Amino acid sequence: MRIGVFVCHCGRNISSTVDVSRVVREVSERSRKVVFSTDYKYLCSDPGQKLIEEKIKEENLDAVVIAACSPSMHEETFRRVLKRAGINEYLLEIANIREQCSWVHEDGTEKAIALTLAAVEKVSRNEKLKPIKIGVKRKCLVIGGGIAGITASLDLANSGFEVILVEKSPTIGGKMAQLSETFPTLDCSQCILTPLMVSLSRNDRIKLYTMSEVVEIDGYVGNFRVKIKKKPRYVIEEKCTVCGECEKVCPVIVPNEFDRGLSYRKAIYIPFPQAVPSSYVIDPNSCLGLNPVVCGKCKEVCEADAIDYHMREETIEEEVGAIIVATGYELFPKDRIGEYGYGTYEDVIDALEFERILSSTGPTGGTVKRPSDGRTPKRVVFIQCAGSRDENYLEYCSKICCMYTAKQAMLYKHLVPEGEAYVFYIDVRTAGKGYEEFFRRVQEEEGVIYIRGKVSRVYREGENLIVEGVDTLTGKKLTIEADLVVLSTGVVPPEGTENLVSVLKIQQDQSGFLKEAHPKLKPTETLTKGIFICGAIQGPKDITETVSQAKGAASAVMELLSMGEVERDPIVARVNEEYCVACKTCESLCPFGAVKVRDKAEVNEALCEGCGICAASCPTGAIEVVNNKFDQFEEVLEVLINGREKLETENSGLPL
């Protein structure tokens, strides 16, 4: 085998702490297997790729080692180069001398040499492989029916793909349905959202499951099998005419979660008039009538005969080719910030509660009233970064709060022109088209007063709240008597994210949002092929960005599904029948049911994920994962442990 080694400088990213020319020289000197070695400033660039291609041909190479960045960055890029040069793309190994060497060590030269030599040893025992081609189901699962999931579903359906949309609440619409108006144009949020919801419900290619959750997923890119648990609505969607008679007779009154508990609803209710599906729902936790002996009033008045107390939870199975996760966000639980008195004082509310109060369809019918006594607040204090940018709570910036606070302050001034609005802030961040201009208007035209500083505590005196803080620009202590305090709470991943992550086998980042495959270049992909993410579940973002990203995710799915088939790495287990004793250890351990033992072990390549759990437990070494064989790792160990000191012989007499 003729192996060529290419060492990348990555500009100065590698070459500043690794002596690249020494790596090139020493790998040739130390390994007889290397017939050619060279370096280049950027191997991933077009001339870099051309160089590799040319050298493969000129030097008649049949295997290549690239010493550069992490294989998760460019392994695929370089595989394509090998393919173009006419050699097998699996005779490639990457030595990660950037992320795990030059970036973490003062002088990584020795280690870079060792890692490169190890890759040489590994590739010298690699087999030529062909990627496995698999058919693709032209259908996509979208999890989450907020603006991200709606946008992605519509884009896919309008391009001819089938969509399964799963939403856990009784209606789609998400947080956007709860907002009053959107910055910076002050479009009424529902007015721009609900038409989309309607066109989604009328689209034949979209199958909508509300009150549903994804509980199980198996399979792989192009062929996922999905299990969905659908909770009973107790109202037959197709029959319900939304006449509202049931609601009138229902005797149970509970806080309305759509209004964040600022109003009340019945046990049979519709979340909001434009909900999709357009149907009532019974909340089984508060309804008396699921046992009809006790109540049953709604069923009596329902002319459409839509109510069915005997509805049961259903499990639905679907097969899809790709999955988009768009489960959005939740507000930081503000009661955790004790110093602001949330939960203690009724008139300390969070931003989404204020959003409902400002909304013309909200609990106060569009006039601003405070929760405690229904008076119109004459002085409102907004506290920005409530939870965000605070090492005690959320370290990150929640990104949307500066703008929604400015918007809420403006809307308040429109509704209560004689009122005063104060905003406590750390910094105001208004990056976005038209955002800075909007923020200026709020200050200059609406007269909202911005105070740079933090609030130390909020307490009650008489009927009003006292906000104590420091103006950090003047250094003066401030106390403001306020009728209402609004916390601009930060954004966190929704409850259940951890569970979803373990069902989907994708990763979270350090803040709990979903981790993208690459923060810049693959913002909608995950490390698991075929699973995509968009919207606030990937990180805090506003509607504009959410919609852009949802369209991006939809387009990535189209790219995948429109090909009809995908290629999959053929890194699967193989059996050496000569050694197999049919002990069935592999069969019992395989997490995917990919190994069956009759006379000998047999691997179903379509099911095998190549994890190698079988190989690590086979008593005879009969089953191994191709290009990840025991003897390959043995050689890798030899080079990593002894290669750097050029020891050819065994150095210890351990009786292992």
Add this chain to the structure above:
Amino acid sequence: MVEKSWRPRIVAFLCRWCGYAGADLAGVSRMKYPEIYPIRVNCSGSVHPELILDAFRKGADGVLICGCHTPNDCHYISGNYKALKRVALVKKLLSQLGINQERVRLEWISAAEGRKFSRVVKEFYEKIRELGPLEVRV
């Protein structure tokens, strides 16, 4: 006494989904840590116990294995549990051979835990330095 300049030889089996990605993140975040030699494997559960022993036979002073968090992070459903069992077995075997069990360390490191990866490497490196070079001869 161990010389001050002695650098232990540590190899690290990193699963590609979590441990390896965590190590990459440590790099992207430019977190410095002592030199260890990473080997990318598909799953922590694919690390053959004999391979760990082989590393010591070849002269390693310590072996680190990093996989996905239990209970549910493993990309292959339960590979991390298999690693857990195997490492326990290897540790027993090592102590019977007179090798300190602490020369093998198993850690769950997610793709988001660059900081943890760098801390674990620092700790393990110091531990191995404390234990000194592995010298077992029969």
